[in-house]
Amino acid sequence: MKVLVPVKRVIDYNVKARVKPDQTGVDLANVKMSMNPFDEIAVEEAVRLKEKGIATEIVAVSIGPQQAQETIRTALAMGADRGILIVCDTDPEPLAIAKLLKAVAGEESPNLILMGKQAIDGDNNATGQMLAALLDWPQATFASKLEVSGESASVTREVDGGLQVLEVSLPAVVTADLRLNEPRYASLPNIMKAKKKPIDMKTAADYGVDVAAKLKVLKVTEPPKRGGGIKVADVADLVSKLKNEAGVI
Amino acid sequence: MAVLVIADHDGSVLNETTLKTLSAAQAIGGDIDVLVVGDDASAVAQAAAKVAGVRKVLTASSPALGKMVAEAVADAVLPLAGGYDVILSPATSAGKNFIPRLAARMDVSPIIDIIEVVSADTFVRPIYAGNALETVQSTGGKIVATVRPTAFKAVAADGGSASVEAADAGHADGREAKFVSEEVVKSDRPELGAAKIVVSGGRAMGSAEEFHRVMDPLADKLGAAVGASRAAVDAGYAPNDYQVGQTGKVVAPDLYIAIGISGAIQHLAGMKDSKVIVAINKDADAPIFQIADYGLVADYKTAVPELMTALG
Numbered sequence: 001m002k003v004l005v006p007v008k009r010v011i012d013y014n015v016k017a018r019v020k021p022d023q024t025g026v027d028l029a030n031v032k033m034s035m036n037p038f039d040e041i042a043v044e045e046a047v048r049l050k051e052k053g054i055a056t057e058i059v060a061v062s063i064g065p066q067q068a069q070e071t072i073r074t075a076l077a078m079g080a081d082r083g084i085l086i087v088c089d090t091d092p093e094p095l096a097i098a099k100l101l102k103a104v105a106g107e108e109s110p111n112l113i114l115m116g117k118q119a120i121d122g123d124n125n126a127t128g129q130m131l132a133a134l135l136d137w138p139q140a141t142f143a144s145k146l147e148v149s150g151e152s153a154s155v156t157r158e159v160d161g162g163l164q165v166l167e168v169s170l171p172a173v174v175t176a177d178l179r180l181n182e183p184r185y186a187s188l189p190n191i192m193k194a195k196k197k198p199i200d201m202k203t204a205a206d207y208g209v210d211v212a213a214k215l216k217v218l219k220v221t222e223p224p225k226r227g228g229g230i231k232v233a234d235v236a237d238l239v240s241k242l243k244n245e246a247g248v249i
Numbered sequence: 250m251a252v253l254v255i256a257d258h259d260g261s262v263l264n265e266t267t268l269k270t271l272s273a274a275q276a277i278g279g280d281i282d283v284l285v286v287g288d289d290a291s292a293v294a295q296a297a298a299k300v301a302g303v304r305k306v307l308t309a310s311s312p313a314l315g316k317m318v319a320e321a322v323a324d325a326v327l328p329l330a331g332g333y334d335v336i337l338s339p340a341t342s343a344g345k346n347f348i349p350r351l352a353a354r355m356d357v358s359p360i361i362d363i364i365e366v367v368s369a370d371t372f373v374r375p376i377y378a379g380n381a382l383e384t385v386q387s388t389g390g391k392i393v394a395t396v397r398p399t400a401f402k403a404v405a406a407d408g409g410s411a412s413v414e415a416a417d418a419g420h421a422d423g424r425e426a427k428f429v430s431e432e433v434v435k436s437d438r439p440e441l442g443a444a445k446i447v448v449s450g451g452r453a454m455g456s457a458e459e460f461h462r463v464m465d466p467l468a469d470k471l472g473a474a475v476g477a478s479r480a481a482v483d484a485g486y487a488p489n490d491y492q493v494g495q496t497g498k499v500v501a502p503d504l505y506i507a508i509g510i511s512g513a514i515q516h517l518a519g520m521k522d523s524k525v526i527v528a529i530n531k532d533a534d535a536p537i538f539q540i541a542d543y544g545l546v547a548d549y550k551t552a553v554p555e556l557m558t559a560l561g
Binding site: 011013014016017018019026038093094095098117118120121122123124125126127128129130131132133134136137138139140141142144154155157158159160161162163164165166167168169172177178179213214215216217218219220221222223226227229230231232234235236238239241242246248249 | 316318319320323341342343345346347348349350351352353354356357358359360361362371375376377378379380381382383384385386387388390422424425426427428429430431432433434442446471479482483488489490495496498503504514515521524525526527538540541542543544545546547552555556559560
């Protein structure tokens with residue numbers, strides 16, 4: 001069984017995003033970049049499927065700048081077998097990403113596409129669902145548990161109110177939520193080995209996909225700041241302020 | 250201009266998230282219809298017909314729609330899409346699941362998590378865990394979007410008298426995901442996303458027993474919902490649907506009390522629009538204090554019992 005894992009290079013999880021003064025976007029110059037944490041979980045799940053003898057090959061694909069090669073190398077060091085980088089200097093919308101991934105899936109014919117439920121930059125939580133729609137495959141999003149058996153998979157999903165279990169026939173798109181697994185750290189020997197694994201370099205034009213934006217970003221601004229609060233001396237002080245000053249209890 | 254709002258409901262009750270999404274629809278303007286998909290949710294359709302400002306209620310019914318399976322919902326909405334300029338759903342876990350699928354089938358870039366309607370084609374949405382706000386404009390074609398309910402006031406649930414019509418439930422091709430089972434956490438407390446007061450616990454609690462021992466009585470005393478940080482959920486102290494944050498629930502209650510929560514960026518993204526924020530943490534340098542209106546540097550082990558006593 002072949003597993004395709006899309007991975008995105010994004011601002012590191014621990015870095016606070018800062019808006020550019022000219023309001024054209026978020027300042028990413030000299031900011032630490034990493035693999036989107038949800039994609040890391042997807043890679044880990046694919047590697048575990050391989051370790052269980054269910055998956056035979058894992059292909060990591062990224063769409064982004066040249067530096068996204070590092071993101072693919074991270075996936076390769078975790079256990080993916082080879083990579084595909086579709087070089088793109090803009091940050092395409094989820095619809096365009098889904099079209100590119102559909103084209104990749106057309107060439108690779110994976111049995112399963114495992115990906116993060118959302119990227120922590122755009123926070124769209126849309127690409128997996130859109131890819132499943134374009135491929136006309138079933139989708140199981142926000143997965144906290146995945147069990148593959150034969151031609152189908154049972155997926156436990158984190159939903160409002162609790163958990164939901166869906167059964168999907170393969171091929172399918174599954175998107176990873178936080179609690180699907182805890183990704184491993186790549187070992188030094190595996191990092192060295194990953195340097196020798198192949199990465200195919202492509203462009204959007206190779207797949208005949210138009211990545212032009214359909215939405216126009218007019219501006220990116222800072223959210224309103226909360227006024228500075230105060231420290232209260234003790235619980236009595238707190239309760240008195242909540243009752244008399246804030247009037248919320 | 251015609252707007253279709255896909256209702257959020259539990260099979261018998263129209264959720265307040267729908268009324269808030271209708272408020273975003275009114276800000277866009279034009280004729281507003283509501284689509285109730287479900288498994289014979291006629292009570293919901295009747296409730297939607299009474300909402301002020303609704304022109305027409307459409308219903309689509311099947312067992313898969315009762316579980317909001319994304320493939321089935323997209324199939325049900327697609328035949329109707331031609332009659333609308335804008336299609337909205339609240340950003341619930343169901344809405345987040347089917348709206349992008351629907352949008353892709355319409356070749357539309359969805360606008361996710363609208364928090365403000367600037368004009369009929371221009372919207373504000375949070376990005377980077379709410380550390381930046383993006384104003385986006387649709388460049389023609391249809392708009393398919395999710396609406397963050399906490400950012401809008403609910404429209405009046407009565408005063409309207411719309412007609413109710415059955416729509417085609419669409420035709421599944423057998424390739425869709427199949428519902429197997431669900432585990433719904435039952436609680437008598439208010440729903441986390443709609444509660445006026447939320448008390449949230451963090452990793453400091455140390456165990457599931459301690460989490461419930463501390464948080465449950467406090468929540469009951471205040472009539473509050475219980476939330477949790479990601480760390481507390483990851484550690485198994487609280488169920489997944491308690492999680493407040495960038496990837497969990499977004500809440501904006503009148504009062505949010507964070508107990509033993511340090512305040513990671515991702516947690517703040519889910520609660521910083523609360524009206525009043527209280528933080529109780531023994532670490533005076535915890536980031537949560539930077540956004541708290543009232544900060545109490547104290548160990549929850551002593552502070553929470555004192556708080557229980559003070560609340561009477």
